Amino acid sequence: MTPPRDDDVLAPDWRGVRLHVVSGKGGTGKTTVAAALALALAHGGRKVLVVEVEGRQGLSQIYDVPPLPYAERKVATAPGGGEVFALAIDPEEALLEYLEMFYNLRRAGTALRRMGAIDFATTIAPGVRDVLLTGKAKEAVRRKSGNKHVYDAVVMDAPPTGRIARFLNVNSEVAGLARTGPIRSQADAVMEVIASSLTAVHLVTLLEEMPVQETTDAVDELTASKLPVGGIVVNQMRRPLLAATAQAKARKGKLDKDAIAHDLATSGVVTPNGALVGSHGGVLVDDVVRALAVEGAEHAERVALEQRERDNLEVLHRPTYELPFLADGVDVGTLYELADLLREQGMA
Known part of the structure; x- marks a missing residue:
């Protein structure tokens, strides 16, 4: 049984x-x-x-x-x-x-x-x-x-x-x-x-x-x-790391860099002179913001690609299961x- x-x-x-x-x-x-x-x-x-x-x-x-x-x-x-x-x-x-x-x-x-x-x-x-x-x-x-x-x-x-x-x-x-x-x-x-x-x-x-x-x-x-x-x-x-609106902006290279800088500052990872806390080379926030914007664009493009491939799988009309x-x-x-x-x- x-x-x-x-x-x-x-x-x-x-x-x-x-x-x-x-x-x-x-x-x-x-x-x-x-x-x-x-x-x-x-x-x-x-x-x-x-x-x-x-x-x-x-x-x-x-x-x-x-x-x-x-x-x-x-x-x-x-x-x-x-x-x-x-x-x-x-x-x-x-x-x-x-x-x-x-x-x-x-x-x-x-x-x-x-x-x-x-x-x-x-x-x-x-x-x-x-x-x-x-x-x-x-x-x-x-x-x-x-x-x-x-x-x-x-x-x-x-x-x-x-x-x-x-x-x-x-x-x-x-x-x-x-x-x-x-x-x-x-x-x-x-x-x-x-x-x-x-x-x-x-x-x-x-x-x-x-x-x-x-x-x-x-x-x-x-x-x-x-x-x-x-x-x-x-x-x-x-799983997508950005909200849908942010993903659309990221793909177009239009993420709000000022908002990213503000979030870095309020999170306590920026020194008063605008450098990243713990960075021995004095990495500036502007450099980090630019790098994060590029990563955001690449991530958004990846999410869009995955959605296109998910659509291609749906056409097969087979039960689908997801593993992380x-x-x-x-x-x-x-x-x-x-x-x-x-x-x-x-x-x-």
Whole structure:
């Protein structure tokens, strides 16, 4: 039975989704979002698996645990007794597991690894590699103990938006490699999950031109491939520091410099001779005012740019969630705060 939700938390937008795929342009923080989403989904006693497929060990760094092996390890506890497990999917180990499962060739697979044949196979047939990676996530989604799923949800820290549709659409990737047989059967089984209502592909972006454009392109590609587009997470949000009227003046270079100087004086940071308190070089208030006016103009221009990109995202008509810019970076403590924000906005 699902535990009751707090009254101040929205009903989740993705009820029924069991595989949450998280993608985004490099540098947007998709791994951080995947880790926070796993914690959010585990809230209230649920058991969640978060997997990475790129071999970067990004999850281990964020959760502050040793490098992840090709095995499911507990990495965090969520409020209410929930548990987060993590797995770094290694293509080589996944292939050996595949050979044992379908051909009983584990020992032969070990010999192939010594010969370098596994690297050769996954290099010349990258579609097979993607089948192995997505297949492991699919297996975790379907896995049961008795009549109950082992995991309430699975989160995948997926490849960047530039190749997410190709990565997930494994049927088309293996079409020229295998029309029948175990590889094709595995691809079909993967697509039964990924192309269904059990899956949502969430996209992480910043309010910048290139990330927003890649997000738009990814939505188009996923839609064309008939893959389920999820929500959009706008990461590293910065709140405007100026009122709307002041922002308009700042963009035009018309901030009231006398008012800025007056505020500096009344705040006690200016000496009687018009220098900045504590400045060894005798920095004058006029210099500071000019510098602040320039910073104000740059900030106002940034705010206007972000609003234009926000408008571009609204055209996509997808649920949107916002996470703040964290000046001190992300640690385990702030990861829980991000998870709470995702829950408050209804993502989990």
